[in-house]
Amino acid sequence: MSVNKYVEDALKGEHGEAERIAAKVLMAISKASKSEGFIKITSAHISGVNYYNIGDAGLELLNDISKVARFAVPTSINPCGAPVLENDATFSKELVEKQRVIYNAFMKMGAKNTCTCVPYDGLNVPKKGEHVSWAESSAVVYGNSVMGIYTNKEGGISALAAAILGFTPNYGMHLDENRKPQKVIRLSFEIKGAVQFGALGYFIGKLTKEIVGIKGIRAANKEELKALSASVGTYGPQPMFVIEPETKDAEVITLEENQLKEALSKINDDVQPQAIVLGCPLLSVEEMKKLAYLVQGKHFNLPAYVFVDRISFSKLSDEEKEALADSGLKIYFDICPSLSYLPETFGYTNVVSNSAKHYFYTKHQSKINVRLMDVEEIVDKYVKMNV
C-alpha cells in the first residue's frame, strides 16, 4: 500500500481512532507546508514531556490519547521536570505525581523507558539517510548535521502524531534541495571546547535564519558538536548546519577570533559561581566517563549537580560510578537541569556550566547568572584532591 493511501485510510478511521487523530493533525501540517505527500519514518523523539512545559491540559491530552494510541516506530521522550522513579523531597509531591502521570502515559504508548534529550547517544539511533520525526531542537540539529538523518524541527504534538502514524509530511528538511547552506562561515582560527562551540552556535543564530555552512573546524569531538547543535537550536531557527560544505553559490563570511569572543561575552556572566550544573543537553556516556576520570580521587569544593538519563548512566563501570559518587556530586536522572528550576529551588543566584543552552534558559526563565567554563576548567578550579 502506498504511503499516501495509508494516510488517507487512516483519516477515514480505518486504522483506528488514534491513527485517525494523528493523520488529521499531520494532514493539517501537510496542507499548511504544501508538503510533497507523506514519507515513512523510522524513529520519533517527542518533546513536551516536562510538566512545567505542558501543564494540566497537556497531561490530560496525553492521558486520554494513551488509552487508544500505540507508537508505530521506536520512540524516545525528552527529560521531565521532576524525577519519576526516585523519591526526592526537593520536588513537591503534587509536581512528582503529575509528572508520573505524563511519564506513564508515554510508557503505555510504547516509549523507551528513560527520558533524554540525547536520543542519539545509544537509545534511539536511526541510520544515516533515514527519515525521522524528532522534536527537541538540540537533537534535531545534531541529527540533521552530524548523523545525516532527515528531520524537521518538530513540535511535541507533530512528533507525537508521527510516532503514532509512522509517517510525516514530506517537506522542509526531508528534501535534499532544502539542506544546502546559503551562507558559509569560514573560521580564521582554531576553535576548541564546548564553550567556544556554544558561542559559535550563538553567533550563527544571531547572524541569520538561513542554513549555515562552517569551514575551518579542524577537528571536533562529539561533545563539541553536541554543544554547537544545542546552541544553534536555541539561538536560531535553523534545523541544521553543514560542516565543510561546497562554497560555490553561498555567501562566505570570515569569523575572526575577536568576533567569537564578543559572541561569548553575550552568553557568559562574569560572576563567582555558587554551584556547578552540567548536563544541558543531558550528559552522554562519553562525557560521564570523562568526568569520572577527571574527578577520580578528588572532591568538588562547590555543590555540583549533573544530569543524565538512567540508561546512559547504566553503561558506566562500577569504578566510574564510584569515582563520581566519591567526588560529592549529585546525579539527577531523566530530568532537565534548565527547566526543572533546581538552581532556583536551592536559592542560587550564580552558577557555572559549560552549556550555552543552559545559559539561555537559566538566565531568562530563572533570572540566574551563568558563567560558562569547559568541564576541564571547572574540574581544575572547583575540584580538590581527597586528603
Ligand code: F3S
Ligand atoms: Fe535537554 Fe533540558 Fe537542555 S531538555 S537540551 S537539558 S533545556
